[in-house]
Amino acid sequence: MSATAPAPRAVARVRLVLVSHSASVAEGVCELAAQMAPGVRLVPAGGTEDGGIGTGYERVEDALRAALDDADATAVVLTDLGSAVMTVEAVLEAEPELAERSRLVSAPFLEGAVAAAVTAHGGGDLDVVARSAEHAGTMFGAAGDGDTAPVPETAVGSGRDAGAGTGAVRTVVVPNPTGLHARPAAVLARMVAGLGVAVTIDGVNGASVLEIMKLGAGQGSTVEVRASGTGAAEAVDAVVGAIEGGLGDL
Structure with a gap:
């Protein structure tokens, strides 16, 4: 090429x-x-x-x-x-x-x-x-350091307003046989990036493929989806539905 x-x-x-x-x-x-x-x-x-x-x-x-x-x-x-x-x-x-x-x-x-x-x-x-x-470059520090990067303002849709509206939270079980590995994590991150709402998955930035992969969420894992700002409930429902559907990996 x-x-x-x-x-x-x-x-x-x-x-x-x-x-x-x-x-x-x-x-x-x-x-x-x-x-x-x-x-x-x-x-x-x-x-x-x-x-x-x-x-x-x-x-x-x-x-x-x-x-x-x-x-x-x-x-x-x-x-x-x-x-x-x-x-x-x-x-x-x-x-x-x-x-x-x-x-x-x-x-x-x-x-x-x-x-x-x-x-x-x-x-x-x-x-x-x-x-x-x-x-x-900040994502993968020493093993076991336990640090989780905060949700960066730049990684979510430009239309969000984190201070407006109410928050929403749901849990969902990961159905994928190999968990949230690279490809479904990328599908999920792309989806979240386009929502225009600040969304976290188990406390990490839902628009970051690397942070999602770092969770190591395997099949059967329960993850928490949380959002804030206008449209939070709709965003959480959309993300939960996408995860339940396998993110194109089932």
Whole structure:
């Protein structure tokens, strides 16, 4: 898969450019993230122009132009190692028309790509998608630390009003044979991101695929769905119904 290869029309306005020293790594992360967020344009920029290990100015520029092929499109750029950052910065400095529609973020390459893709699929704008990728870096600390990240304001729909209306809460049993693993977690996070209401699943941000996966909720687990703000009851009912229905995984 090359940076300039034809791609299906994306439904999300925010695209992702993944810059790696290895073409295989960039393409593999794109493939994985696409499984979680099929409506997002993901463009790999891996390796050098001659097919070697490293990063290349032209490959990064081509990838950015491919991602920004629509007038209203924007792009979040993730990199794997420090020298890749330097290559991206050189392109953005030399190409201001690309720089004004792009955001280079500091985030873990794989986790950041997955989190950003799911948030973009849910309709997040450039700022929201960028912060979602950056937030992924805080998700997996030392094992057993017991910390749970708070619900970030940027990860829920822009139409929410957390202080309005009343809260709602219900519990639901996870029916999926393998629990809330990557794919159903992504479906759930995309759904929550589009609700415009602050929703938590067992206390974590319901719009974050990584936080949902970190719960480790297996088949038969009971999880609590809680929402606040206008439309909270309807949002909780919708999320509970989706979980009971298996999130496309039954």
